[in-house]
Each structure stands twice: as structure tokens, then as C-alpha cells.
Amino acid sequence: NAGVTQTPKFQVLKTGQSMTLQCAQDMNHEYMSWYRQDPGMGLRLIHYSVGAGITDQGEVPNGYNVSRSTTEDFPLRLLSAAPSQTSVYFCASSSSGSRRYIQYFGAGTRLSVL
């Protein structure tokens, strides 16, 4: 009963490096989202997807790319890491219809950019 799985749990990057945060869900959910959590800022939506092959931008998309080739996976790519991207990243999934707002979150990836 895995739910939403995020890897890695922790990562330290140098400025300018790139990396991919992995997210997988086994609930056959159509909706998947990426959020970042910063002190005093709550959870902010980075990118989201309403199904395989469909992605869209959230509130803070700059510096991040996503793709959704399968229902299960929704990786988040940092193209050139910056210190401002130091944050805790959460992936979430939800079913469609009236329950699409009830999101199931992964445990998070804590990222530090030096």
C-alpha cells in the first residue's frame, strides 16, 4: 500500500546543477501535482497534470520542468539549480471528479542548493 512515493528524501546540489525529483503513485489517479513548501509561505503549486501527456503551470513554475508519460509517474526536473530553490518538495495525486481536491501527498524531498 505505497500510495505516493517520492525519491530521494534528501538532496544537496550545487548552484547550476540539474536533477530530477521522482514521484510515483499506485492509486491510478489522474491528477498529479508538485508543490514546494517554504517557511511562512505554505504550499505553492509548481506544476500539475490532469492525465498522461497533459501538464500545466501552477503559481511558481519558473526553473522547473515536468512531463507525464505514464499515469503513475510525474517527475520534476530542476534545469539549473539556484539557492532560491532550496525548499521541501511534495508530490500529490488525486482522482478525478468531485474528489479531485482531496490530494494524497508523498513524504517530501528536502532539497538544499548551495
Add this chain to the structure above:
Amino acid sequence: DQQVKQNSPSLSVQEGRISILNCDYTNSMFDYFLWYKKYPAEGPTFLISISSIKDKNEDGRFTVFLNKSAKHLSLHIVPSQPGDSAVYFCAASADKLIFGTGTRLQVFP
């Protein structure tokens, strides 16, 4: 421009008493409201929700109240228990979910 605001960053309540967490919003197009609970080193988990056509929803010890005219949402926890100590986020949606900044609840014996 914070569309969903939780003005109290922290709240401390004695075990057995009522905890009241508040949330204000600015967008009158929001039609669905939720509360999530987050423990340290874990992702948020869904707690309770309410549609804009209702003004109250109960689930056990948790009740959410919605005052649309005041654009105000509150979560009542009765009675509060030490295991309720966590960060609580309110969220609202018209299209995408917008989260508040969170309130840290501490329930002490």
C-alpha cells in the same frame, strides 16, 4: 497576493479543550474548501472538507464552518488530544488548490 490566509502561525491548547483554527480567503470564486494536517517529516494528509453550498460539515471530533459573507473558514477540534499536535493548512479551490501558510497547533496535557 495571498488568496488564502491563516493569520495565526501558532496555537496552544490544553488537552480536552476546544481548538479553533481560522482561515480567511479573498477569492469569491472558491467553491470548495479543505483542511489538511501535517506532521513533521511527513506529507500533508486530508482531514475534512466543505463545499461552498454548505456552512458546516462534521466528522467525529472535527467540524468545519464556512461563512461565505465574511469569506471565513474555521476548523473546530473537540476535544483536543495531544496527537492533534501538528501543522494545519486550509486550502481553497475554484480550479487549482491554493493553500494557506499553516497554523501550528500544540495540545499540551
